[in-house]
Amino acid sequence: MSKVLFFEPDSSQFRVHLEGDYYAIVKFEVENGVYVITSTKVPEELRGKGYGKVMMEAVLPELEKMAVKVKPVCSYVVHYLERNPQWAHLKV
Structure with a gap:
């Protein structure tokens, strides 16, 4: 299962490659x-197959690197x- 992450600040989203032509989207402001x-x-x-976790495991480390x-x-979320709770330090 690959986790290629695309950060798209202009469209306010992260895209995470799940499998084949499938991507998860995390939208933000x-x-x-x-x-x-x-x-x-x-x-x-792909719902109910653990891909939400895959999505979060790709996005949260990126947010942590960005120090936001x-x-x-x-x-x-x-x-x-x-x-x-290992991600509690990211929450406001």
Whole structure:
């Protein structure tokens, strides 16, 4: 399973390659230097197969490298961060 990450600041999203022609999308807005994660999208055919975790494992390290804080608005990200306290330092 490859995890190629595309950071697209002009379109305010990260794209994570999942498999074949499938990508996950993490959309965000930047407010006062904080990345407000507004939505995530995993293709319908791949939902429930662990690709949400793949998406987060690709995006969160990139945000950490960028030294930015994250405000999760998207319910998936809120729950993911609650279940994975190793990323608590990113939350506002």
